[in-house]
Amino acid sequence: MTWELFAVFVGSSLRLAVPLLLAGTGELVSERAGVLNMSIEGMMLAGAFAAAVGAWATGSPMLGLMICVIAVLPVALLQALLSNTLRANQIVTGIGINILILGATTLAYREIFGARSREQIPGLSKWSPPLLGNIPYFGEAVFQQVWLLYAGLAIIALTALVLRYTSIGLVVHAAGAEPRAVDKSGISVTLVRYLVVIFAGFMSALAGAFLSIGDIHTFTEGMTRGAGYLAIAAVIFGKWTIGGCILACLLFGAATALQFQLPTLGIDVPNALLIMLPYLLALLAVGGLTGRQTAPRALGEPYFRR
Amino acid sequence: MTDVATHKPRSWRVMPAPSVVISIAAVLAAGLLGVVLIFAMGVSVSDALAAFIQGTVGTPYAIAASINRSIAFALVGIGFVIANRANLVNVGGEGQIAVGGIAATAVALYGHVEGLPAGLAFLIPLLAATVAGMLWGSIAAALKIKAGTNEVISTLLLSFIAVWLLYWCVQSPVLLRKPMTSSATLPESLEIPDATKLPLLTGDYSFPVHIGLPATVVIAIVAAIVLAKTVFGLRLRAVGFNPIAASRAGISYSRMVLLSLAAAGALGGLAGGFMLLGEQYVLKDGFSSGYGFDGLVAGLLARGSIVGVIAAALLFGFLRSGGINMEMVAAVPTALVMVIQGLIVVTLAGAAYFIGRRP
């Protein structure tokens, strides 16, 4: 394999990993604080849809991006309400929201665009960092990416810093491990959990926006195709650390990129198997390939004072 | 001695107490919203409703199709309820249906069963479908037992894998794709031999309800009895409430997990077998699409009761038929049905707070 092909592979792996990285980081923070959001998939799809429609309607991808964040907010609030205040089963509500959003976005898409998919939508522009983009052979393939990727990486780095070095990080950690400790320190566990769900929603919105107006500049029905679940699997695989989650997302991204890469190398593997690969990897990951995982103690358990 | 997996918090029990009123209310409210949406889309509500009714009960064929659909939902829903007694959430119905369908078609087409006597021609493929689904469910069980893997994630991922497996089977001439006579040959299997098709109740193709119906009724009755009256059902409940205490009392956690998820998978596989051998006769890509979730929602709506599953399955079976017809005739996308289902789930989950929950 030539360097150029390898560079293209790295570049596509990164590109395909971005939605997972964004959504995964959001979900990581939420799960650290004890809330499991199966609805990441739905929030990503809602974000993808809102960004696409927003960009198409206003002609500006930036406005589309902002609209998408605002549009996903109510979904996140709904999930937060169900999980924290109404103390509903977090799995069930997540799946319910996913079904609802899948139906709603498909419905709305048909209504707005008719049956014509592949409608061209103004997309986000690309950017590459000053020096790295000019490296011969692979500078362009690897580093010329949609600017949202770099913004996303910056947000992820910031999140890691906040979790590690600030009081917010302490509170998030405690809310997931021992919510009573947070409550007895005078901080509202419910408020913390609402905020992390909203953060997860925000990141999922960005992830979805990347899919539609960042990557392929269009919207197709159900375009997330299980990426939200892969993000959840990445969080588990990474043992609820940011570093682990990033690695897992990159791995899944690379697995997805193989789909396009192997044919160019002349290796003939049935397409279906390649598409299946990330899910298979994710299954192996959560199936204990990396040893028994320890989730935050209070994950999935709504908190209330006894 | 197995190390019992960490106790899942009580709140992960899917639904607390039976309350039929809430279920019905949720369905009605969601249905009402559906009507509102139809109106908002600018479609004539009366046209849409007419198309809906036509699609559900307009012709004997429509009714039969709805019933056949309900069979699949009911089986998945029963499987969901069984697993849920042990506090396990099986979300992989669609994948289990898919592998069931694959197995049924493969055996029917290439298993040399057409010549067999006395119904074995279709019973053996059905068995194959059931076994395939059972194995698929057992994978998730094994992961749970060995590594404590959350079965929601594992069954879901397995579902995606199965769907792509199906795609591969119908795309690849080496597997189940029918011989390509031209470039326009569709990616699907050959039609299964007549002997392997399930007999119809009336023998009349204008009302093609197959023997899956009485079979499902029997299965439902057996499931209800097992859950309520047998020691196995009691042990399942014990493990669902408190796996550690159950383990200390001598109940094998791993056996209960395996049996319940295997049962759920088996029922899903059987549903796939019924769909292939009873209605579709040809294995196509995406044939299981949406059936998993419909069955899941039926299981949720039923709140642990088998009778509830039947009722919900019938509801969704007819809902789907109506939805398809609404799309064909009145241009109302079937996605509307999904919206209604999503609303029902969310409403029910949220309503649990207001009924029977002690803070």
Add this chain to the structure above:
Amino acid sequence: MLSPPPVAAREKTGTTAEPLTEPLLALQGVTKRFGSLVALSDASLDIMPGEVHCILGENGAGKSTLCNLIFGVHVPDQGTMRFRGERYQPSGPSDALASGIAMVHQHFSLVHDMTVVDNVILGLQRGFVNTRSWAQRLDRLARDYGFALDPYAKIEDLSVGERQRVEIVKCLIREPRLFVLDEPTAVLLPDEIAALLAVCRRVADNGCAVVLVTHKLAEIKKAADRVTVLRGGQVVARSDHPAQEIDALVRAMIQGDVKSLDKSAASVLGVVEAGAAAAATTPPESPATEAVQIDGLTVIDSQGVTRLDNFTLSIGPGEIVGVAGVEGNGQSELAAVLSGMTAPSRGRIFLGDIETTQLSPKQLTAAGVGVVPEDRHAVGCIVEMSVAENMFLNRLEDFTSQGFLRHRALVAAARELMTRFDVRAAGPEVAFSALSGGNQQKAVLAREITLPKLLFLLAAQPTRGLDVGAVAAVYNHIRAACRRGAAVLLISSELDELIAVADRIVVLYRGRIMGNCAANPSERERIGAMMAGQAA
């Protein structure tokens, strides 16, 4: 003078004549219900600044509820609270903390995988965290009060006593005006108890009022300035000179005479010298064959830490051996292995001639091993299921016919058992959760003791949280099992209990047996020393 119920602000008639002072905290007619259970009824009391005020009462008397109301965890249904003269209506711990009230709970709320300093910072600091300066403050504070604390240690590596000190420091660093401790001494070594009471005294001398909740009279004698006695959710007595009025306090607490109490149960309260309640059974001199032999049992956890180290012990039939030690020194791991829940890393267990090391819980039950686990709700019972189902959960085969459950037979058998063991409930088919703690424990005991041939009974902390009546019942049943020839291993962090009930005692410290001796009150100091890690 021992005085009965309500009056508003009262004068403090101490040994030193003091001017009338306003109470720091005044509760008036406070009532709290949980569903149909009335936890606290028309309770009134006041706490004066700078005093150590003990709340005395049996388990179930309402002491914890009282604390939770003060700390804002619950809201009273009736009555008023006044703090520093103003209406005090906290809607949550943050209100209590803001008012200057801090509390150490019975069950700590510490984050296990965080360090001491991080746990303390939680809720106190916003923005960027300067761990170093907080660590220094912590260190200084701990020294001021006379104990040492490593700010960078992780909670999971600390002993129970050390964890409690973290909880205390978490409170004191906020410079509270009222400091509440809920049953703090239950988890401490004998000399740690003395140290804690000294800290309370210092805190009170610095002007902060201390509320100490306890059911131990020895602590009252040593530390209390004033006492309020709770029984059945009501305030039944007060005392301004508790050290002189102990007998009257006991009478108020248990509504009866000390004489009428089961001796062993009374000794747990510290009412009676444990020696006066010597074991009712006389152990066989040297048993012919050992009923239970545990040889070199070692448990190494998933992180490679040795939790139980070379535990070797023999128990004869009809003998009660007590395992003393503060919680967290290997008792849980010992119980887990003996009940078949985990496999030991090394070592063997024999029941008579049969090796039972690798047996599953089901096989152990069949072999005649009964277990009353430490954590009833996690391991011993399933609260959502009925009483009948719980009482025969490990013997369902006896009620199975062709796979079906013989429901009527199950219920009848349960009813009979409930009568025999005085398990009070509306019926065998009510949910187990509807039973009181004492009745639940009696039910679990009934299940284990009535095994067809009970050879070995393991009871871990069997009387924790139970009222005196239930405690007496538990002891009687254990002794009855002994008389029938069972070997009993009693794990308890209550030394008084072991001295009163057991024949001999082994002491666990950091997973190792430090020594063993007869269950005699004269050995108390030696045992205490071993519990603290000093070899015999």
